[in-house]
Amino acid sequence: MADSALYTYILAALVAILLYRWRFVNLYDIPTIGPSVPFLSYIGAIRLLSHAKDMLQEGYQKHKGGIFKIAMLDRWLVVVSGPKLVEELRKLPDEQVSFLEAAQDLVQMKYTFGHEVHDDPIHVEIIRAHLTRHIASIFPDVRDEIVSAFNDHIPATSDQWMPVSVLPVMQNIVARVSNRVFVGLPMCRHEEYLRLAITHTMTVARTRNLLTWFPEPLKPIIGFFVNESRRGLKHGKAYLGPTIQDRLNKMRDFGADWSDKPDDMLQWTIDLATDKGKGIGQIVQYVLLTNFAAIHTSSNSFTQALYHLAANPEYIKPLREEVDTVIKEEGWTKVAMQKLKKLDSFMRESQRMNGINVSLMRKAMKDIRFSNGLFIPAGTMIVAPAVAMHMDDENYTNADVFDPWRFSDLRGEEGEITKHQFVSTSVDYIAFGHGKHACPGRFFAANELKAMLAHTVMNYDVKFENEGVRPPNVWFATTVSPDPTAKVLFRKRQDCF
Numbered sequence: 248m249a250d251s252a253l254y255t256y257i258l259a260a261l262v263a264i265l266l267y268r269w270r271f272v273n274l275y276d277i278p279t280i281g282p283s284v285p286f287l288s289y290i291g292a293i294r295l296l297s298h299a300k301d302m303l304q305e306g307y308q309k310h311k312g313g314i315f316k317i318a319m320l321d322r323w324l325v326v327v328s329g330p331k332l333v334e335e336l337r338k339l340p341d342e343q344v345s346f347l348e349a350a351q352d353l354v355q356m357k358y359t360f361g362h363e364v365h366d367d368p369i370h371v372e373i374i375r376a377h378l379t380r381h382i383a384s385i386f387p388d389v390r391d392e393i394v395s396a397f398n399d400h401i402p403a404t405s406d407q408w409m410p411v412s413v414l415p416v417m418q419n420i421v422a423r424v425s426n427r428v429f430v431g432l433p434m435c436r437h438e439e440y441l442r443l444a445i446t447h448t449m450t451v452a453r454t455r456n457l458l459t460w461f462p463e464p465l466k467p468i469i470g471f472f473v474n475e476s477r478r479g480l481k482h483g484k485a486y487l488g489p490t491i492q493d494r495l496n497k498m499r500d501f502g503a504d505w506s507d508k509p510d511d512m513l514q515w516t517i518d519l520a521t522d523k524g525k526g527i528g529q530i531v532q533y534v535l536l537t538n539f540a541a542i543h544t545s546s547n548s549f550t551q552a553l554y555h556l557a558a559n560p561e562y563i564k565p566l567r568e569e570v571d572t573v574i575k576e577e578g579w580t581k582v583a584m585q586k587l588k589k590l591d592s593f594m595r596e597s598q599r600m601n602g603i604n605v606s607l608m609r610k611a612m613k614d615i616r617f618s619n620g621l622f623i624p625a626g627t628m629i630v631a632p633a634v635a636m637h638m639d640d641e642n643y644t645n646a647d648v649f650d651p652w653r654f655s656d657l658r659g660e661e662g663e664i665t666k667h668q669f670v671s672t673s674v675d676y677i678a679f680g681h682g683k684h685a686c687p688g689r690f691f692a693a694n695e696l697k698a699m700l701a702h703t704v705m706n707y708d709v710k711f712e713n714e715g716v717r718p719p720n721v722w723f724a725t726t727v728s729p730d731p732t733a734k735v736l737f738r739k740r741q742d743c744f
């Protein structure tokens with residue numbers, strides 16, 4: 248009897264603490280989409296799994312120019328909407344809002360890729376300072392791998408239509424083409440290495456999902472024992488370790504006299520990592536992390552654009568004419584990719600409509616007050632609602648219509664020639680983020696994906712079996728992806744490039 252009274256008191260005290268925290272601490276003043284009362288907020292969190300698009304849209308419509316919050320299973324997500332607040336968020340320094348700490352919370356980077364990689368993300372510097380600057384010189388390799396990968400994965404003939412499961416095939420092609428640049432031949436064609444590069448993302452997600460359920464002090468222990476991604480690292484080391492070791496030996500033996508030292512992404516990573524005293528394990532983690540950032544983002548983006556093309560084959564002709572003219576003038580080069588304005592517009596428009604659902608994810612490291620007085624306490628996860636902003640008629644005329652030449656037409660207007668490119672970010676185009684942490688890989692991705700689309704229109708006709716019908720996107724929690732099961736019919740053109 249005395250025991251049950253004690254339990255009742257403890258329970259009542261816990262409920263009182265929870266209600267006090269809900270009312271007087273944290274995020275009470277921020278309006279909620281879904282229930283906000285403790286425990287009931289889980290209803291909103293569960294609804295978010297299947298209705299994130301609608302909930303973000305509802306929040307955006309009700310609180311445009313302001314902020315609102317939605318519940319996730321393990322935290323609140325505070326959504327900052329409208330160009331003015333997005334601009335303010337973009338400008339906040341890392342000490343106030345951190346991209347890295349948001350990534351740590353969401354991907355559990357310290358345990359999935361390791362502390363050293365989390366604390367010193369040199370892969371970002373390598374992408375910005377080396378990869379982007381070398382796009383012209385690596386382009387022939389990119390083009391060569393595209394031709395070879397399409398031939399292997401889509402061996403269509405001109406006399407019949409070949410059904411292709413686009414998303415898995417594009418994951419393979421993108422992994423292969425990207426890794427031609429990240430680690431070179433022959434590893435970029437090594438089937439098991441490619442499988443690791445593609446599936447490591449899912450491994451990381453599973454580890455992350457598990458770790459989310461444990462309190463912070465237990466994570467290092469749990470992370471050590473159940474970390475599946477350590478197996479990924481072990482395999483990564485088995486594939487890449489010998490090459491890295493060989494290069495390290497040559498660096499030691501020849502130093503500055505190593506005359507045929509490779510000038511590729513693996514070597515840039517080795518150079519910077521060894522300067523900082525890092526070992527083979529960390530070099531492999533940087534390569535895996537770059538793949539993690541690159542492959543699914545890029546293959547989703549390409550698949551989405553291809554679905555638009557296959558559902559509307561009338562767009563093939565104008566694209567083909569543009570590619571034909573430009574390639575005759577410039578050959579398959581980076582300069583040619585820059586001149587493909589219609590194709591660039593096509594990719595950007597597809598990404599406007601089908602790109603990420605939330606962007607500019609940051610963790611507040613200090614209390615933040617926006618210029619209009621809105622307050623966000625330290626520790627809060629902040630995002631901007633990308634799809635809701637991209638589908639706002641105030642930002643884009645007839646925003647719900649796929650208009651492939653929307654951006655190339657705008658670039659034709661006076662003073663607008665360099666704006667509205669696939670890679671451009673702005674307060675109302677945040678598919679690659681915006682500001683200091685905007686995707687550093689987007690210049691590489693844009694060249695790679697445009698070269699792939701140009702190759703597609705020059706070599707194949709495409710359509711859906713159910714002609715003209717584009718398969719709907721799949722929404723899960725805050726993510727959006729193309730239908731993973733849809734098939735596009737490919738037929739080889741008679742005169743192809």
Ligand code: HEM
Pocket residue numbers: 346368370371374537540541542544545548602603606607608677678679680681682683684685686687688689691692
């Ligand atoms: C179409 C393809 C891609 C899309 C849509 C995409 C999208 C994004 C987005 C939305 C962010 C977060 C930006 C922010 O919050 O402000 C990001 C960050 C990042 N992306 Fe991409 N990305 C793509 C391709 C790539 C590729 C190919 C690479 C590598 C070569 C890459 C490397 C990264 C890295 C390293 C970051 C973190 C930047 C930082 O820490 O500051 N991405 N990307």
